[in-house]
Amino acid sequence: xxxxxxxxxxxxxxxxxxxxxxxxxxxxxxxxxxxxxxxxxxxxxxxxxxxxxxxxxxxxxxxxxxxxxxxxxxxxxxxxxxxxxxxxxxxxxxxxxxxxxxxxxxxxxxxxxxxxxxxxxxxxxxxxxxxxxxxxxxxxxxxxxxxxxxxxxxxxxxxxxxxxxxxxxxxxxxxxxxxxxxxxxxxxxxxxxxxxxxxxxxxxxxxxxxxxxxxxxxxxxxxxxxxxxxxxxxxxxxxxxxxxxxxxxxxxxxxxxxxxxxxxxxxxxxxxxxxxxxxxxxxxxxxxxxxxxxxxxxxxxxxxxxxxxxxxxxxxxxxxxxxxxxxxxxxxxxxxxxxxxxxxxxxxxxxxxxxxxxxxxxxxxxxxxxxxxxxxxxxxxxxxxxxxxxxxxxxxxxxxxxxxxxxxxxxxxxxxxxxxxxxxxxxxxxxxxxxxxxxxxxxxxxxxxxxxxxxxxxxxxxxxxxxxxxxxxxxx
Amino acid sequence: xxxxxxxxxxxxxxxxxxxxxxxxxxxxxxxxxxxxxxxxxxxxxxxxxxxxxxxxxxxxxxxxxxxxxxxxxxxxxxxxxxxxxxxxxxxxxxxxxxxxx
Numbered sequence: 001x002x003x004x005x006x007x008x009x010x011x012x013x014x015x016x017x018x019x020x021x022x023x024x025x026x027x028x029x030x031x032x033x034x035x036x037x038x039x040x041x042x043x044x045x046x047x048x049x050x051x052x053x054x055x056x057x058x059x060x061x062x063x064x065x066x067x068x069x070x071x072x073x074x075x076x077x078x079x080x081x082x083x084x085x086x087x088x089x090x091x092x093x094x095x096x097x098x099x100x101x102x103x104x105x106x107x108x109x110x111x112x113x114x115x116x117x118x119x120x121x122x123x124x125x126x127x128x129x130x131x132x133x134x135x136x137x138x139x140x141x142x143x144x145x146x147x148x149x150x151x152x153x154x155x156x157x158x159x160x161x162x163x164x165x166x167x168x169x170x171x172x173x174x175x176x177x178x179x180x181x182x183x184x185x186x187x188x189x190x191x192x193x194x195x196x197x198x199x200x201x202x203x204x205x206x207x208x209x210x211x212x213x214x215x216x217x218x219x220x221x222x223x224x225x226x227x228x229x230x231x232x233x234x235x236x237x238x239x240x241x242x243x244x245x246x247x248x249x250x251x252x253x254x255x256x257x258x259x260x261x262x263x264x265x266x267x268x269x270x271x272x273x274x275x276x277x278x279x280x281x282x283x284x285x286x287x288x289x290x291x292x293x294x295x296x297x298x299x300x301x302x303x304x305x306x307x308x309x310x311x312x313x314x315x316x317x318x319x320x321x322x323x324x325x326x327x328x329x330x331x332x333x334x335x336x337x338x339x340x341x342x343x344x345x346x347x348x349x350x351x352x353x354x355x356x357x358x359x360x361x362x363x364x365x366x367x368x369x370x371x372x373x374x375x376x377x378x379x380x381x382x383x384x385x386x387x388x389x390x391x392x393x394x395x396x397x398x399x400x401x402x403x404x405x406x407x408x409x410x411x412x413x414x415x416x417x418x419x420x421x422x423x424x425x426x427x428x429x430x431x432x433x434x435x436x437x438x439x440x441x442x443x444x445x446x447x448x449x450x451x452x453x454x455x456x457x458x459x460x461x462x463x464x465x466x467x468x469x470x471x472x473x474x475x476x
Numbered sequence: 477x478x479x480x481x482x483x484x485x486x487x488x489x490x491x492x493x494x495x496x497x498x499x500x501x502x503x504x505x506x507x508x509x510x511x512x513x514x515x516x517x518x519x520x521x522x523x524x525x526x527x528x529x530x531x532x533x534x535x536x537x538x539x540x541x542x543x544x545x546x547x548x549x550x551x552x553x554x555x556x557x558x559x560x561x562x563x564x565x566x567x568x569x570x571x572x573x574x575x576x577x
Contacts, residue, residue, distance in 0.1 A: 126538055133545045137552050144556050152560045153572045159556050160508050160569070163549055164499050167515035170542055171492055174519050177535055178485075178526040 007054065007062035007069045007121075010047035010077055011114045017043020018110035025103025033101055037092045040106040044085045047117070051077040059475070061123045065184045068123035068255070071471040075324060076120035076251040079331050080244055084113040086335050087240030089446045094236045094342045097438065100146045108145070109240060112138035116248035125173045125183040125260075128252050132169065132216065135248060136162050139241050143233040150348050154232015161215065161225040169212025175205035176260070185260040186475070192263040206261055210271055213256070216249040219275045219309060220282035223302040227290075230298035235345060238294060239338035242301050243331040250308055250327055254320055257312060258474045265315050273313045277407045279306025284415035293341050294351050296418055297334065300377055303415055304330050310408050311392030314399035321472035322395035328464065329376070329384035329457055336450035337373040340366055343438040343447075350435050356422060358431030365444055366437055367426045369451050374423055376454045378416040384457035484525035491518030505557045505567040516546050 005012065020043075021036045051074050060069045067073075088106055095101035115135030122128040140162060144155030177183050179201035180191035192202060214222035230238045261268055283303025290296035308330070311322035343366060344359065345351045360367040376385035389412060393405040457464065491514055498511025520539045527535025561567050 126534075126541060129538075130541060130545065133548070137548055140552050140556060144559060147559070147563075149560075149563050152556065152563055155556050156505060156560050156572070157569065159553050160499070160505060160512070163509065163512045163553065164515075166545075166549075167492070167495065167512055167519065170516065170519045171522070173538070174522040174526065174535075177523065177538070178529070181526075181530040181532065181534075183534055183538065 004062055006050070007067050008118070009050035009053075010081070011118050013043050013046040013050060014110050014114035014117070017046075018107040018114070021103050021107040021110065025107070033092065033096060033103070036103050036106050037088060040088050040110055041085060043110055044081050044088065044113070047113075048078060048081045051081070051117075061184075061186070065186070066124045066127045067118070067121045069121075070473070070475070072251070072254075072320070072324075072474055073121035075467065075471040076247060076327075077117045079247050079328050080113060080116045080120065083240065083243045083247065083331050083335055084109060084116075086339070086446060086450065087236060087244070090239060090335075090339050090342055090443060091234070091236035093440065093443045093446075094438070095146075095234060098146070098234070098347045100234060100347075102145070105142065105145055105237075108138045108142050109237075112142065112240070113244065116244050119248040120251035122252060122255070123185050125176060125185070125188075125256075128256070129166075129170060129173060132249075132252070133166065135245065136166070136216075139237075139245065142237045142241070143229050145237065146234045146347070148348055150232045151234065152232075154229045158225050158229035158232075165212050165215030165222065168208050168215070172205050172208030172210075172212055175201050175208060179205055185255055188260040189262050192261070202264065203267060206264060206268055206271070209256060209261075210268070210275070213249060213253045214275060217246055217253065217305045217308070218302050219305045220279040220302055223279070223282070223299075223305075226302055227295045227298040230301070231292060231294045231351070234347075235294065235338055235342035235351070239335045239342065242297070242338060243335045246301065246305060246308075246334075247327045247331055250305075250312075250323060254312060254323060255474055258316065258320060262315070269313060269315075272309055273401055273404050276306045276309035276313060277404060279303060279309060280408050280411035281306075284411040284418075287415055287418040288421075290353075290418070292352050293356060293422065294338070296353075296422070297337055297341070297377075300415060300418070301334065303411060304334075304377075306411070307389060307392055307408060310396050310401075310404050313401050313404060314395035317469075317472045318395045318398060320474060321468055322391040324468050324472060325391050325461070325464070326388040328468075329388035329454070332450040332453040332457070333373045333376040333383075333385055336369065336447055336454065337377065339443070339447045339450070340370040340373065343440075343443055346435075346438075353422060353425060354432050355435060357425045357429040359426040359437070361431055363437045363439075369444070369447050370426065371423050372451050372454060374419040376458070378419040379412050380416070382455070382458040384454045384461075387458055387461045481525055481529050485522060488518045488522040488525065491515070491521065493518075503568050503570050505560070505569055508569070509553050509557070513546060513550075516542060 119131035140159040218226040287299035376383035379389040495511045495515030523535040
């Protein structure tokens, strides 16, 4: 039997680069961390090239049905690899500055990325489960990688709730297997489509999978770990996991909803709509109550999970298209926002709202970048966040969920208050204390990439609609 | 004479529910983590039972995946809990309150 490895070549390259960095850390202890960064970035670039090569191979599953080879997977992988590259650069700089850079950090980021990209292409619930765990286990360790107590506490809370959610997810897989006799997404859909009445086991499976995915995408009411993990983790790691986990978990969720559970559309529609409505409201309202920027962005990520779910309530291509665009825009703006925070703060200090007061006086460039990302998070034109919100709302309205779009618009207005309050602090208040932001120019150049992306997608969304339109087809 | 599938599922659900309640009511990180393992064992029992019901091996294979992943989780989880205990001298999640909103 011939096993074709091209469909998982990106994951193999990422894991290979990760192992090389780990071995390098052990064998060449005095090696320059720049060498680790170079190997890691080479791995990510190789993985991106390997993904692009799969673009023309529309339409198959590989490795005995374990992974899908489709354009949706290619786009999701490229977004994730972009996030990983930015995170590697940011982590290299900020962790070296704080004296916390070890070779394990880039290696774990690569392993987590491999888990994320595999999650985005998994066509079988077994693969989904393994990929989910590869990414989660790497992220638990990364969260606690700084050895400060807040970081360890965040890691422990993240770990306990993450393991708890994994159990629900796996029980859901078991129920789906019990109801249909298979774990492949296409097989489950096939087995469910042939029945006149829905088996109770399938509904139990749907509910348990929704809980498991709800935790991973941090949708309310399963978001309790999000603020603790995001605040505790080193900020560059937060940037990575906030964007990466969400993109990967949503890619897998869209596959499960639109392929495996497609015959149960009438049953999961209200569940997803309910989760979406609760998430946007809870995330937006609690974001206002925060005094720490990282916690505020964490609650905003709960709200953004809700917005993606609003898009996902529309079945089929329009919903997938809108959700993909939202995920792309979200990845750009949240990496950028946490990236700015990682330069303003140092270690666990300097992340409060007060510490950002008068940022414009101290560093106009950082203040400008942060303002752009905040405007995008708030969904104000001409940024990617605006186009993304419009597209998910349009998808929801066209699917008949106009009330959901209404809730989303109202929640955006509430959340905008939190973002604009921070901008007022940055531009109109005098600086408090003597903390100066990181003066290095290189990370600012790195942050210019997501900033350019945010603006470009906001002004010319047509650049990617063609690609996303071709990618918004899920068959397995 | 064979035991009907429902009985297996009842035991599996009881294990899973015990684990869930354990995570929710206990406050010691180690006990919470043990409760998660109980949940996973409930899942494994369900998988093996379904595997026999359907007469194919997918469920049993998945059980092995779940065992391996649970073992990896133990390694990472205990490392984190030990690291926290060394720093804070407690493994009680309520006493760890650096992170509050």
